[in-house]
Amino acid sequence: MTTKEHDASVYEQVQTSQDFQELKRRFRAWTFPMTAAFLVWYLLYVLLSGWARDFMGIKLFGNINVALVFGVLQFVSTFWIAWAYSRHAAKKLDPLADKLRHEVEEKQ
Amino acid sequence: MSSEALSTTLFLIFVAATLGITFWASRNTKTAADYYAGGRSFSAAQNGMAIGGDYMSAASFLGIAGIIALSGYDGFLYSIGFLVAWLVALLLVAELMRNSGKFTMADVLAFRMSPRPVRTAAGVSTITVSIFYLLAQMVGAGALVGLLLGIDSPAGKALTIIGVGILMIVYVVFGGMKGTTWVQIVKAVLLMTGAALITLLVLMQFGFNLSGLLGEAAAESGKGAAFLEPGLKYGTEAQGLAGKIDLVSLGIALVLGTAGLPHILIRFYTVPTAKDARKSVIWGIGIIGVFYLLTLVLGFGAAALVGGKAITAADKAGNTAAPQLAKAIGDLMFGTVGGTILLAIIAAVAFATILAVVAGLTLASSSSFAHDLYAHVIKRGKVTEKEEVRVARISAFVIGAASIGLGILAQGQNVAFLVALAFAVAASGNLPAILFSLFWKRFNTAGAVSAIYGGLLSALILVIFSPVVSGSKTALFPGADFSWFPLQNPGIISIPLGFLFGWIGTRMSKEYNAAKYAEIEVRSLTGVGAEQATQH
Numbered sequence: 001m002t003t004k005e006h007d008a009s010v011y012e013q014v015q016t017s018q019d020f021q022e023l024k025r026r027f028r029a030w031t032f033p034m035t036a037a038f039l040v041w042y043l044l045y046v047l048l049s050g051w052a053r054d055f056m057g058i059k060l061f062g063n064i065n066v067a068l069v070f071g072v073l074q075f076v077s078t079f080w081i082a083w084a085y086s087r088h089a090a091k092k093l094d095p096l097a098d099k100l101r102h103e104v105e106e107k108q
Numbered sequence: 109m110s111s112e113a114l115s116t117t118l119f120l121i122f123v124a125a126t127l128g129i130t131f132w133a134s135r136n137t138k139t140a141a142d143y144y145a146g147g148r149s150f151s152a153a154q155n156g157m158a159i160g161g162d163y164m165s166a167a168s169f170l171g172i173a174g175i176i177a178l179s180g181y182d183g184f185l186y187s188i189g190f191l192v193a194w195l196v197a198l199l200l201v202a203e204l205m206r207n208s209g210k211f212t213m214a215d216v217l218a219f220r221m222s223p224r225p226v227r228t229a230a231g232v233s234t235i236t237v238s239i240f241y242l243l244a245q246m247v248g249a250g251a252l253v254g255l256l257l258g259i260d261s262p263a264g265k266a267l268t269i270i271g272v273g274i275l276m277i278v279y280v281v282f283g284g285m286k287g288t289t290w291v292q293i294v295k296a297v298l299l300m301t302g303a304a305l306i307t308l309l310v311l312m313q314f315g316f317n318l319s320g321l322l323g324e325a326a327a328e329s330g331k332g333a334a335f336l337e338p339g340l341k342y343g344t345e346a347q348g349l350a351g352k353i354d355l356v357s358l359g360i361a362l363v364l365g366t367a368g369l370p371h372i373l374i375r376f377y378t379v380p381t382a383k384d385a386r387k388s389v390i391w392g393i394g395i396i397g398v399f400y401l402l403t404l405v406l407g408f409g410a411a412a413l414v415g416g417k418a419i420t421a422a423d424k425a426g427n428t429a430a431p432q433l434a435k436a437i438g439d440l441m442f443g444t445v446g447g448t449i450l451l452a453i454i455a456a457v458a459f460a461t462i463l464a465v466v467a468g469l470t471l472a473s474s475s476s477f478a479h480d481l482y483a484h485v486i487k488r489g490k491v492t493e494k495e496e497v498r499v500a501r502i503s504a505f506v507i508g509a510a511s512i513g514l515g516i517l518a519q520g521q522n523v524a525f526l527v528a529l530a531f532a533v534a535a536s537g538n539l540p541a542i543l544f545s546l547f548w549k550r551f552n553t554a555g556a557v558s559a560i561y562g563g564l565l566s567a568l569i570l571v572i573f574s575p576v577v578s579g580s581k582t583a584l585f586p587g588a589d590f591s592w593f594p595l596q597n598p599g600i601i602s603i604p605l606g607f608l609f610g611w612i613g614t615r616m617s618k619e620y621n622a623a624k625y626a627e628i629e630v631r632s633l634t635g636v637g638a639e640q641a642t643q644h
Contacts, residue, residue: 014634015626023633031199039363042192046359049185049338050352057337062319063326067181067337074188075397081195082393089386100634 010107014100023096030088038081045070111435112257114452119459122298123275126291126463130279133287140493141642143284143500144211144475145377148641152384154293156391159375161292162468163190163366163392164299164399166248166427166461167527172400173433174426176407177419180325180335182342183407185355187400189362194396196539197367198389203382204546204632205373210639213373213538214480217545220624221553224485229560231480233537234370236564237530238473239511241371242466244526246272246515248427249462255428256455266516272462273512279467280474280504284497285378288467295464296395302457303402306430306450309437310409318405325411335411350594358528361599365531368538371472380641406430413437431455470511474504521584525576525596529567532599536563536606544610546632549625551614558613563606570598 014020048056049067056067137143150158168190175183209215214230249272250265259265279287314321326335334340343355366372376385410419410429413436422428434454438447478500483491541559544551570593571577577584579591595601631637 009623011626011630012623014630014636020630020633024629027633035196035199038192038195042188042363043356043359045188046185046356050343050355053337053339057333059333063322063333063336064319065333065336068184068322071181071184071188072401074192075401078192078195078393079397082198082390085199086386086390089383094383097634100630101636104630104634104636 010104014104017100019096019100023093023100026092026096030085030092034081034085038077041077042074045074111448111451111455114448115256115455115459118452118456122294122456122460126275126279126287126294129290129294130283130287133283133290137284137286139642140211140479140497141639142286143497144374144479145639146285146289148378148380148639150289150378150388152379152387153391154289155375155379155384155388156395157296158289158292158378159372159388159392160395160399161294161296161299161464162371162375163396164296164461165245165465165527166252166458167244168400169299169303169403169461170252170427170430170458171425173403173406173410173430174419174423174428175341176404177410177414177429177433178416178426179341180329180331180408180411181338182340184404185338185342185359186362187403189359190366191393191397191400193363193366194389194393196364197372198386198393200546201367201373201542202376202385202389205542206376206379206382206385207635207638208546208628208632209377211374211377211479212476213370213542214476214484216628217541217556218484219545219628220621221545221556222619224488226553226556227480227484229557230538230541231476231485233533233560233564234476234480235473235507237368237533237538238370238469238476239507239514240526240533241369241530242469242473242507242511243514243518244530245462245466245469246511247518247521249459249466250515250519251423252427252458252462255423256431256458262519265519269515269519270512272459272466273508273515275463276466276470277505277508279463280470280508281501285374285471288464288471289378291467292464295460298457298460300395300399300402302454303399303406306409306434306437306454307402307405309441309450310405310413310433313413313437313440321405321408321412325408328412328415330416353600354595354597357595357597357600360603361528361532361535361597364535364539364599364603366534368534368542369530370476370534370538371468373542374472374475377639382635382638403430406433409433409437413440431458466511470504470508473507474500477503477507525571525584528597529571532567532571532597532602533564535599536567536602537561538563539603540606540610544607544614546628548614550620551610552617552619552621554617554619555610555614559606559610562609562613563602566602566605566609567598570595570602574598 058066172183172186214227217226250269253268254265329335343352379385410433414432419426419429431454435447435451438450482499483496537560541556573591573593575591576596579589
């Protein structure tokens with residue numbers, strides 16, 4: 001092992017600390033609902049592709065129909081969520097995670 | 109110069125360049141971290157490109173373009189599932205795994221559990237998933253190269269499979285993760301450039317009028333507006349309710365499978381920190397997303413300019429639609445010389461695509477054998493780093509040789525279902541175990557073992573008794589009928605079963621280690637004690 005074996009009690013102390021609980025809350029409060037949201041959004045698209053074909057076939061401009069726009073919107077939402085997550089992580093997660101990491105490393 | 113000779117020349121240049129890289133990488137591969145994780149010293153952008161190179165297989169390049177060319181809109185459903193899947197990896201898996209693991213998927217699972225049973229289960233599932241995927245790529249390579257180079261004889265195809273197999277073994281055995289990653293980066297650049305070039309030419313041909321291109325494709329297909337709507341291939345009205353449920357099942361397996369594919373998961377270990385793992389997935393999402401938008405134009409372009417009849421005449425499944433489009437658009441815009449050159453470029457890109465993906469799969473399965481099964485299960489951790497890397501190289505050789513043999517035996521079989529099966533097994537067996545071990549306090553050894561074996565076996569058994577294996581004209585054994593499961597893709601049943609088995613297994617055992625859970629939770633979120641990049 002290249003890493004040091006740590007005293008487990010250090011981790012248990014950190015785990016119960018306010019800073020760590022805040023980090024965990026910020027992580028889960030963003031990623032869990034967002035995961036649920038994009039899965040529902042994707043599943044809606046799959047279900048409409050199976051059961052709402054008349055709706056998906058409505059032409060919007062020229063030969064471009066709802067199905068195509070809906071599909072491209074899945075790309076747009078994926079790019080947007082990736083961008084939003086990287087912003088959230090850089091602003092709200094990284095500073096706190098770095099602070100906690102330095103604290104633990106000093107204790108060793 | 110004929111197109112075959114030109115594409116062979118281009119391909120040989122690619123082979124020479126990648127062998128040069130492999131030789132260089134082998135001189136810089138000394139430790140286990142070098143061999144398994146490329147010294148963890150790739151940048152986020154490099155790893156992002158390698159993620160693209162590892163993920164965009166011949167199935168997604170040639171296969172999706174072919175499905176769109178023949179069945180229209182339905183090919184796009186595949187692209188969307190393959191792309192959205194990366195959000196699961198980005199939000200829930202990549203960073204936490206980089207912080208708490210070392211070389212393989214099993215490292216994360218074994219962290220707070222009894223290591224031997226968990227590593228055995230994870231090793232078995234890693235090797236199963238990778239071999240299915242590998243076999244599909246090898247058989248595809250034989251068929252594809254045969255078509256592109258005009259080799260029809262089984263002996264010629266077998267020779268192609270042997271050639272691809274030997275190159276893949278050389279990349280992995282000598283270059284390890286460093287060599288493999290660079291092969292994937294080069295391939296990603298070539299594939300994106302090739303696809304972008306053809307897309308641009310197709311759009312120019314239609315005066316950058318997307319609606320015009322779609323209209324022409326729909327008219328040429330003979331199916332009219334239906335060609336631009338879902339329902340010609342998956343969940344057709346003729347298949348009834350089962351077909352539509354199958355569509356949902358496929359969709360779920362695609363979106364949840366990626367974050368459980370072992371050859372994708374080990375890519376997160378090749379960067380210095382979890383932040384770089386995050387950035388590399390974002391790079392990967394950008395590259396893969398743009399690529400799938402390009403395949404949309406390629407597919408409809410092939411439908412419009414080559415036409416379904418000419419495509420099915422060359423290959424029933426439509427796998428040659430993209431190369432045929434390259435030839436057609438080149439002929440149209442630059443005369444036959446242009447067509448010959450473009451076809452040669454796309455054919456060479458297709459070879460490079462296959463090689464980069466099979467190398468990644470061989471590396472993932474041999475790493476898991478050496479690190480999980482040999483070093484930790486058989487030798488109980490009492491093994492030197494040097495010995496472990498030696499075993500990894502030997503197992504890469506053995507797995508490579510076995511896949512050459514199986515690839516030749518399975519020639520001409522319909523093995524396309526193996527890729528979908530690999531995704532279903534990854535989503536049913538691996539993903540529940542990974543998510544539970546990162547997020548569920550109570551999760552334990554019995555839970556991990558039952559999630560992996562339960563998910564793996566559910567997916568396998570349902571496929572064996574599905575119309576994919578028997579009881580239909582397109583089945584693996586068309587003459588026999590022992591099918592009772594109506595769906596082609598098992599995901600909708602086997603993925604919830606994987607989670608359920610994990611939950612039941614956990615509840616049946618009293619094992620729980622609060623200290624170890626505190627450690628993995630703190631380490632995964634803060635990066636304390638994460639493996640560092642090696643210095644040379």
